[in-house]
Amino acid sequence: MTKEEIIHKISETYSPLTLECQQELSEYVSILSLKKNAMLVKEGQYSDKSFFILKGCARAYYLRDGKDITDWFGFENEFISSIISFFTHQPSPHYIELLEDSILIELSRSQIEHLSNKYHDFERLIRIIVTKTMLSQQEKIASMQFYNAEQKYENILAIRSDIAHRVPLTHIASYLGITLETLSRIRNPKNRI
Secondary structure, three states, X not given: OOHHHHHHHHHHHOOOOXXXXXXXXXXXXXXXXEXXXXXXXXOOOEOOEEEEEEEOXXXXXXXXXXXXXXXXXXXXXXXXXXXXXXXXXXEOOOEEEEXXXXXXXXXXXXXXXXXXXXXXXXXXXXXXXHHHHHHHHHHHHXXXXXXXXXXXXXXXXXXXOOHHHHOOHHHHHHHHOOOHHHHHHHHOHHHOO
């Protein structure tokens, strides 16, 4: 896939970009082809990059008291970044790793700011991406507060039906805030008590 095709896909998926904006954007984006387990961001690192996943998947996670806590998954046609570091210029509180061999595009904060200042349609694109991210995080918070374990799992399957085939169950359980044993019971109804 060429840069132009990738940018056209982003324009179709999120918000239309003018041809002029697409052309300038193609000058800035870098295409990365990375292997499974590659780290995009490490805890404590300053990260001014945002990544659009063309192929593959990634997860953001924290390490707290020796526990690995998954916070976010990103799949094809989605953006992922260390939001706190990207927007506040603070060190990242979490890691972002690839869960599959992946192809991504990378854009820096300065490039995004330049394009946002120059093109209203690019600024709108960024606003839509940020809004979708906020809504997704709000849905996760509501799920944690109001749903039982089975409902949480059914909800994630409704959003991403192939997740159990692409993401280790330990990461899914961590993301849902349940134990691996509970997730195994939910996935295999004959084991329910």
